Amino acid sequence: MTVSRPQAALIAADWGTSNFRAQLVDGKGKIIDERASDAGIGKLSGDHEAAFERLVAGWPTVPAIIAGMAGSRQGWREVPYDTLPLAPETLAAHLLSFTAGNGRKVAIVPGVMLRSPPRDGDVIRGEETQIVGLLQSDPDFAGVAILPGTHSKWVKVAAGRIVDFQTYLTGEMFELLSKHSFLRHSVSEEGDDLSVSAEFALGVMRTAVEGLPFLGAIFSVRARQLLLDVPKAGNLAYLSGLIIGGEIAAAKAAGLLKPGEQLAIVGTKSLGRAYSRALTLSGHEAATLDGARLATTGLIWLAGQAGLTGAPAP
Amino acid sequence: MTVSRPQAALIAADWGTSNFRAQLVDGKGKIIDERASDAGIGKLSGDHEAAFERLVAGWPTVPAIIAGMAGSRQGWREVPYDTLPLAPETLAAHLLSFTAGNGRKVAIVPGVMLRSPPRDGDVIRGEETQIVGLLQSDPDFAGVAILPGTHSKWVKVAAGRIVDFQTYLTGEMFELLSKHSFLRHSVSEEGDDLSVSAEFALGVMRTAVEGLPFLGAIFSVRARQLLLDVPKAGNLAYLSGLIIGGEIAAAKAAGLLKPGEQLAIVGTKSLGRAYSRALTLSGHEAATLDGARLATTGLIWLAGQAGLTGAPAP
Numbered sequence: 001m002t003v004s005r006p007q008a009a010l011i012a013a014d015w016g017t018s019n020f021r022a023q024l025v026d027g028k029g030k031i032i033d034e035r036a037s038d039a040g041i042g043k044l045s046g047d048h049e050a051a052f053e054r055l056v057a058g059w060p061t062v063p064a065i066i067a068g069m070a071g072s073r074q075g076w077r078e079v080p081y082d083t084l085p086l087a088p089e090t091l092a093a094h095l096l097s098f099t100a101g102n103g104r105k106v107a108i109v110p111g112v113m114l115r116s117p118p119r120d121g122d123v124i125r126g127e128e129t130q131i132v133g134l135l136q137s138d139p140d141f142a143g144v145a146i147l148p149g150t151h152s153k154w155v156k157v158a159a160g161r162i163v164d165f166q167t168y169l170t171g172e173m174f175e176l177l178s179k180h181s182f183l184r185h186s187v188s189e190e191g192d193d194l195s196v197s198a199e200f201a202l203g204v205m206r207t208a209v210e211g212l213p214f215l216g217a218i219f220s221v222r223a224r225q226l227l228l229d230v231p232k233a234g235n236l237a238y239l240s241g242l243i244i245g246g247e248i249a250a251a252k253a254a255g256l257l258k259p260g261e262q263l264a265i266v267g268t269k270s271l272g273r274a275y276s277r278a279l280t281l282s283g284h285e286a287a288t289l290d291g292a293r294l295a296t297t298g299l300i301w302l303a304g305q306a307g308l309t310g311a312p313a314p
Numbered sequence: 315m316t317v318s319r320p321q322a323a324l325i326a327a328d329w330g331t332s333n334f335r336a337q338l339v340d341g342k343g344k345i346i347d348e349r350a351s352d353a354g355i356g357k358l359s360g361d362h363e364a365a366f367e368r369l370v371a372g373w374p375t376v377p378a379i380i381a382g383m384a385g386s387r388q389g390w391r392e393v394p395y396d397t398l399p400l401a402p403e404t405l406a407a408h409l410l411s412f413t414a415g416n417g418r419k420v421a422i423v424p425g426v427m428l429r430s431p432p433r434d435g436d437v438i439r440g441e442e443t444q445i446v447g448l449l450q451s452d453p454d455f456a457g458v459a460i461l462p463g464t465h466s467k468w469v470k471v472a473a474g475r476i477v478d479f480q481t482y483l484t485g486e487m488f489e490l491l492s493k494h495s496f497l498r499h500s501v502s503e504e505g506d507d508l509s510v511s512a513e514f515a516l517g518v519m520r521t522a523v524e525g526l527p528f529l530g531a532i533f534s535v536r537a538r539q540l541l542l543d544v545p546k547a548g549n550l551a552y553l554s555g556l557i558i559g560g561e562i563a564a565a566k567a568a569g570l571l572k573p574g575e576q577l578a579i580v581g582t583k584s585l586g587r588a589y590s591r592a593l594t595l596s597g598h599e600a601a602t603l604d605g606a607r608l609a610t611t612g613l614i615w616l617a618g619q620a621g622l623t624g625a626p627a628p
Contacts, residue, residue: 073540081541113541118524120516121537151533167533169495176490181483182465202434210432215528215557216564219465219481223435226387227395227427243529250530 006032009309011056011064012299015075016126017042018150021292024059027309029300033059041069048076049100063105065303067295068126071096071108081113081123085161088132088298092305107308109299112162119254122167127153130266130291131162133298137289143262144251146279147291148271150175152247154256166254168247174240177218183239186225191236195273199234201281203241207249208282214246244278257284266291320346322374324623326613329366329384330440331356332464335606338373341623343614347373355383362390363414377419379617381609382440385410385422395427395437399475402446402612406619421622423613426476433568436481441467444580444605445476447612451603457576458565460593461605462585464489466561468570480568482561488554491532497553500539505550509587513548515595517555521563522596528560558592571598580605 006026013022018040024033037055044051048070056064071079079096095107111125127147134141139160147153150171156164177183194200206212206220221239224230230238251257263279263286265272272288279286303309320340327336332354338347351369358365362384370378385393393410409421425439441461448455453474461467464485470478491497508514520526520534535553538544544552565571577593577600579586586602593600617623 113537115541118520118526119530120520120534121541122533123537123540166530167537168529169532170529172495173529176495180494181486181490206432206434211567212432213528213560213564213567215482215484215487215560216433216480216568218483219436220434223427223437223481226437227429227435246527246529250527253525253527254530 006030008032008060008062010062010300010303011059012296012303013064013066013070014068014126014129014295014299015066015070016040016068020055021295022056023296024056024062025296025300031296041072041075049102052076053102061102061104063107063303063308065095065107065109065299065306065308067109067129067299071111072125075108076106077108079108079110082110082128084112084114085158085163086112086128087161088135088301089305091128091132092302095302095306097306097308105308107303107306109302112165114165119166122165124153124155124165124167126295127155127165128162129298129302130294131155131157131298132301133294133296134264134266134289135160136297136301137294141262141264143264144256145264145266146275146286147266148275149267154251154254156256164256166251166256168250170243170247174243177243178236178239183218183221186222186232187236187239188232190233191240192233194237194240195270195277197234197237199230200237200241200274201277203238203243204245204248204278204281205241207242207245208278209245211249214242214249217242217246240274241278244274245282248278248282259283263287264289266294320344322346322376324376324614324617325370325373325378326610326617327378327380327384328382328440328443328609328613329380329389330354330382334369335609336370337610338376339610339614345610355386355389363416366390367416375416375418377421377617377622379409379421379423379613379620379622381423381443381613385425386439389422390420391422393422393424396424396442398426398428399477400426400442401475402449402615403619405442405446406616409616409620411620411622419622421617421620423616426479428479433480436479438467438469438479438481440609441469441479442476443612443616444608445469445471445612446615447608447610448578448580448603449474450611450615451608455576455578457578458570459578459580460589460600461580462589463581468565468568470570478568478570480565480570482564484557484561488557491557492550492553497532497535500536500546501550501553502546504547505554506547508551508554509591511548511551513544514551514555514588515591517552517557518559518562518592518595519555521556521559522592523559525563528556528563531556531560554588555592558588559596562592562596573597577601578603580608
């Protein structure tokens with residue numbers, strides 16, 4: 001009796017500004033191997049094909065599907081943005097497909113844009129593929145997916161389509177204020193566990209529940225240290241609460257957080273716990289889903305729609 | 315006939331985190347000489363008296379009155395914060411007076427604190443003295459003084475007293491976002507004249523008038539460049555408009571900007587013009603006053619109240 005060696009059929013990759021992540025999967029979507037590195041598009045200049053081949057060296061020359069900044073102006077090939085409302089089938093139909101120099105079939109997923117004043121514009125590249133994965137896992141999902149991070153995205157889904165989204169600079173704002181502003185003297189470098197900290201909860205309450213505008217709230221981080229001798233670790237948690245609470249307030253103002261809305265946090269475990277707690281404090285309940293898994297599911301589905309996995313690998 | 319040489323009676327100084335500014339005045343408050351340098355308290359460690367004497371070297375050993383961070387924990391002598399409501403007479407009564415090693419009489423002006431949840435705390439050091447000067451120049455002033463800068467302060471005055479204030483990180487936020495965030499790729503280093511730029515007005519409208527939360531607005535700076543090819547100089551003005559407009563919206567939420575409120579912008583000419591325009595776009599009219607002059611007026615009045623200028627100088 002011989003054990004059949006899995007037959008590689010597709011490389012499913014998420015190539016963002018800061019990171020590269022790829023899975024080698026078989027014809028049934030089973031993961032055979034995976035890679036991750038910090039070789040993001042932002043660090044590349046020039047030959048994207050050579051860079052990609054280095055990142056997947058040793059894997060067979062099967063078709064590749066790539067989401068994220070690979071389709072941006074600085075990416076491998078620029079793929080025009082799709083518009084709203086957007087069905088997964090439309091996204092699949094608009095994949096940019098080409099054959100690379102070594103004969104590999106490549107498909108790049110479009111990003112999505114919106115223009116609807118007073119919001120003067122917004123874009124996503126990569127998160128749309130996670131939403132495709134979410135809709136594959138839960139076809140009846142109708143609500144808002146929250147994708148926390150450096151640039152958090154809230155994506156509204158209705159009747160199987162992306163209908164709205166908004167980006168918040170939450171992670172970057174936290175980094176700027178806690179490490180590069182005068183507030184760095186009032187907070188520690190490492191903070192309390194946000195999912196249990198009382199200071200985190202206080203910050204969330206201020207901006208998300210009591211409605212203190214973010215710009216009117218942040219100086220209090222300094223004042224709390226001066227007037228109340230708040231420990232710096234607690235003050236870091238308080239600052240984090242003010243910012244995540246401010247994100248929640250902004251999402252509410254944008255119509256992305258209505259009472260009873262179905263919510264799914266799509267991301268890593270630690271950020272997921274912090275957002276889950278912040279939402280609970282704001283009177284909302286959210287499920288937490290694995291963002292990396294949803295990206296893979298979305299990529300495999302899009303590749304299947306485009307017939308990219310048809311040919312058996314050499 | 316001999317021309318009488320003015321008799322020096324007082325040094326009136328504003329010693330902040332980043333800058334030092336001092337005037338030598340005669341017994342009638344006439345300015346005889348002045349100095350300015352970037353020898354702020356933030357750059358000192360150790361001997362404040364020696365540093366002060368270097369900064370006023372060549373001037374006579376007349377009494378000195380000092381406002382600003384000189385009274386902070388990192389200052390020459392820590393002066394406890396005063397509380398609200400605060401009359402100029404109270405501030406004068408709480409000057410910290412001492413005689414320095416060389417026999418010079420020194421008085422340091424207290425800062426002001428507030429604690430009124432949901433605002434978890436706020437402090438000013440230096441601006442209170444400008445308000446004293448404002449009330450000397452215009453005893454009937456009743457409204458809000460806006461002091462734009464790295465950390466903008468809005469100070470509410472009623473019946474000759476400071477009754478409320480709030481700090482906004484406006485200037486620092488602009489610096490962080492335009493120079494140290496990913497938005498730096500979407501804006502120029504030098505911008506359009508904010509007092510005429512249409513892009514500045516658009517940003518102000520978004521956050522101050524249409525009520526877009528600041529955290530929900532800023533990613534559009536990037537999107538406008540990607541989707542609309544907005545020139546980077548215009549985009550810098552738009553970002554500035556979003557932030558100053560966000561400050562105005564936060565002040566409104568804090569009860570510091572009511573319809574018909576008397577407003578005075580206390581600051582430099584160029585910032586004054588930008589704030590004046592932003593307020594006009596928001597439906598408010600503000601007078602613009604010279605902040606340095608008000609500080610001197612306030613210092614001289616406080617010194618007079620404390621009897622600091624009584625003795626003729628050697």
